[in-house]
Amino acid sequence: MAASPASVKGVIGPLGSYLTKLGFEVYPLKVGWYNSVLPPSFHLPYPDDALAVVVLSTPAMFELAFLPLLEQRGIQKPSDPVDQCVQHCVSTAVSQSCPELKVDVRYDYELLPNRKPKFLAQTAAHVSGAAFYYQQSDVTDQPWAGKKMFGVCIHPSFGGWFAIRALLVFEDVTVGSELVQPAPPDCVPSREDRIKLLEAFNFHWQDWSYRDIVPAGQTYSERQKEYFSTPPAQRLALLRTWGLLPKEDAQLDLSPLEQSRANGHG
Numbered sequence: 001m002a003a004s005p006a007s008v009k010g011v012i013g014p015l016g017s018y019l020t021k022l023g024f025e026v027y028p029l030k031v032g033w034y035n036s037v038l039p040p041s042f043h044l045p046y047p048d049d050a051l052a053v054v055v056l057s058t059p060a061m062f063e064l065a066f067l068p069l070l071e072q073r074g075i076q077k078p079s080d081p082v083d084q085c086v087q088h089c090v091s092t093a094v095s096q097s098c099p100e101l102k103v104d105v106r107y108d109y110e111l112l113p114n115r116k117p118k119f120l121a122q123t124a125a126h127v128s129g130a131a132f133y134y135q136q137s138d139v140t141d142q143p144w145a146g147k148k149m150f151g152v153c154i155h156p157s158f159g160g161w162f163a164i165r166a167l168l169v170f171e172d173v174t175v176g177s178e179l180v181q182p183a184p185p186d187c188v189p190s191r192e193d194r195i196k197l198l199e200a201f202n203f204h205w206q207d208w209s210y211r212d213i214v215p216a217g218q219t220y221s222e223r224q225k226e227y228f229s230t231p232p233a234q235r236l237a238l239l240r241t242w243g244l245l246p247k248e249d250a251q252l253d254l255s256p257l258e259q260s261r262a263n264g265h266g
Contacts, residue, residue: 008051008175014097015053015168022089023061024165027054027128031169033181034119034127042120044169046104051173054124055090055166056131058158062224065089070244081235082266083109086165094168104169121164122153129182131155131162139194152201152210156185160211161219163266187214220266228266 008028016026032048044052066085074088075081087107094103106118126133135151136142142149155162188194193213200210211219220228223242230238239245 008173008179011051011098011101011170011173012053015093018093018097019055019089022065023058023063024065024089025056025058025130027056027125027130028052028175028179029054029124029128030175030179030181034124037123037127038120042116044119046169046171047174049174049176051170051175051179052124053168053170054121054128054130054164055086055168056125056155057086057163057165059161059218059220059224061085062227063221067244070239075245080109080232081239083107090166090168098170101173102171104171106167106169108163108165119167121167122151124167125153125164126184127181129184131164132184132186132188134188134194134197136198139198140191143195149198149202152197154188154197154213156187156214157217158219159187159214159216160208161216224266 012026012028019026029052030048031044031046031050031052034052035043035048044050046052066082069075069085069088070081075084090105090107094105108117108119108121110118112118122131122133125131131153133151133153136144136149138151152160153164154160188197197210197213200207200213204210208225227235227238236245240247
């Protein structure tokens with residue numbers, strides 16, 4: 001269905017209103033913005049003018065959504081508890097805010113049969129204007145002598161204290177010129193700071209120093225830091241010590257993929 005500006009707001013408004021209360025942010029984009037910067041093998045199979053939304057979790061999500069869901073015994077093993085929380089929140093938001101629309105929901109942890117991710121989360125955040133995706137190509141006169149350096153997104157308000165959780169494609173909603181692509185805020189503009197950021201992310205990611213490359217208005221609470229610093233296989237045991245899971249749920253049965261995600265993607 002072709003969407004007027006009002007109907008685009010009618011889609012994004014209720015969705016964002018629901019998720020914001022749970023510690024998420026939503027940013028609209030056109031599928032074409034995303035596809036235009038990627039090779040065909042990573043393209044989303046939708047028209048360029050199809051409406052999409054990228055969903056981020058802010059530091060508040062842990063206390064506003066994750067812990068309350070645990071207290072309600074809403075987490076089922078063996079899959080990752082935070083992934084379950086995100087899926088619960090997003091799916092509920094979609095069903096309540098736009099039940100009549102066909103929505104392709106892709107989570108950051110999902111893979112296609114060819115083992116490629118269902119969407120490239122950092123690219124989606126960048127093209128939507130949510131967060132700047134700092135990559136090796138953004139550094140002039142690189143000091144790494146050809147070494148591969150992985151990129152990372154930085155949020156203007158939260159620095160690195162956030163996560164990209166999902167991409168929603170509204171399959172039958174198309175948008176025109178009323179949706180203008182915003183530039184992501186370049187909050188790490190200097191070459192020196194970009195080098196510092198990429199080296200902290202690639203070489204010292206476990207100390208989380210890259211998250212503080214810019215002053216953050218809000219960071220993870222101490223309890224949230226403890227959770228994401230705990231290896232995934234030990235997180236249910238930690239939740240049990242917090243009194244949020246019964247004793248019999250202390251062991252987390254992880255797949256090889258989940259095991260490889262040590263220290264999590266919080």
